[in-house]
Amino acid sequence: MGAFLLLLLLLPLPRAAAGAAVCGLCPGPLQNGSVVARYCASRAGTESEGRCCRERGARPERLLGLDLSNCSLCSLPPGLAEAAAAVVLDLTGNPLAALPDGSFLGFTHLQRLAVPLALECPGGSSAWEEVTTDGSSRLCQGQRNPCNGSGELAWLCPENAACAPDGPGLIQCLCDSPFHGYKCLREGTFPVLLFCGILGAVTLALALLLWGTQRRKAKTP
Numbered sequence: 001m002g003a004f005l006l007l008l009l010l011l012p013l014p015r016a017a018a019g020a021a022v023c024g025l026c027p028g029p030l031q032n033g034s035v036v037a038r039y040c041a042s043r044a045g046t047e048s049e050g051r052c053c054r055e056r057g058a059r060p061e062r063l064l065g066l067d068l069s070n071c072s073l074c075s076l077p078p079g080l081a082e083a084a085a086a087v088v089l090d091l092t093g094n095p096l097a098a099l100p101d102g103s104f105l106g107f108t109h110l111q112r113l114a115v116p117l118a119l120e121c122p123g124g125s126s127a128w129e130e131v132t133t134d135g136s137s138r139l140c141q142g143q144r145n146p147c148n149g150s151g152e153l154a155w156l157c158p159e160n161a162a163c164a165p166d167g168p169g170l171i172q173c174l175c176d177s178p179f180h181g182y183k184c185l186r187e188g189t190f191p192v193l194l195f196c197g198i199l200g201a202v203t204l205a206l207a208l209l210l211w212g213t214q215r216r217k218a219k220t221p
Contacts, residue, residue, distance in 0.1 A: 022063075022082040023050035026071035034090045035114045035139065036067035053088070069093045069114070076103055088112045092137040104167045113140040113168075123169020146171050160184040 030037040030048050040046045040053035046064060047056045053065035066083040070093035083089065084106040092114045104110065104122050113121065114137050121140035125131045129142025147163035157163050157173035161184045166172040175184035 022066060022077075022079045023052035025077050025079060026051050026068050030067045031069050031090075034067045034069045034092070035112055036065035036069075036088050036090045039065050039088045039112065052083075064088065066090070081106065083107075085109055090114045092116055102167075102170065105170055107167045108143075108165050110143055110168065111141065114138070115140070121168070123167075127169035140168070143168055158183045158185075 028051070030040060030051060030053065036051075036053055037048075040048055043053075043064070045056050046053055048054070049061075051067045052063055053067075055062040055064055063083055063085050065088035066086050067090045068077075069090045073091070073094040073096055075097060076091075076099065080103075086107065087109050089107075089110060089112070094116060096116055096119060099115075099119060099122055104113075115121065117133060117136050117138050119138065121128050121131055121138065123146075127144055127146065128140045129144060131141070132139050143165075145165045146169055147165060156171070160176050160179040161173040162176055164172050164174045173184075175181075178187055180186050
């Protein structure tokens with residue numbers, strides 16, 4: 001029994017399809033006329049699941065769009081980060097307050113975002129190629145790479161690091177090879193084998209300790 005529990009601890013857990021939980025944040029299928037529904041209908045090799053549009057056949061299925069229109073949302077749901085791979089996102093028809101800075105951190109693939117007319121596009125109009133309005137909604141299209149501008153953001157990165165997009169109007173600093181660590185000050189390759197070895201040894205030690213503790217408790221009358 002103890003060996004079986006130890007084996008379970010060491011085995012990797014199965015991964016769910018990307019964004020599986022976020023597809024059920026709002027009941028019902030894709031809303032007719034939403035930018036996500038139109039995108040999914042115009043693109044071959046896609047399928048809908050709840051409020052999501054996915055790429056058919058991908059493993060795990062790549063999430064292409066998320067339709068959260070008319071969901072009575074007063075704020076962005078906590079699980080929205082699961083949809084970071086989305087190309088299209090619809091938030092129209094919701095009484096949303098102003099979107100906090102960094103709400104779409106990591107949404108580097110986002111190319112179409114529909115928001116209520118009262119809201120501005122995240123990152124401002126300069127973060128998008130085109131911003132249009134239609135009735136009670138605002139459509140932000142073509143996310144721009146903030147690192148390709150005048151260089152005002154690139155200088156925020158430390159030496160030995162390069163600017164990279166991290167969402168609408170957001171950047172991240174990635175260390176140039178072979179630098180790594182805090183502010184990219186350490187030179188040389190990251191000791192992956194040493195790190196994994198130490199992590200594996202600690203995990204195994206904790207598992208054995210847990211197994212031994214449980215076995216002693218089981219022998220106690």
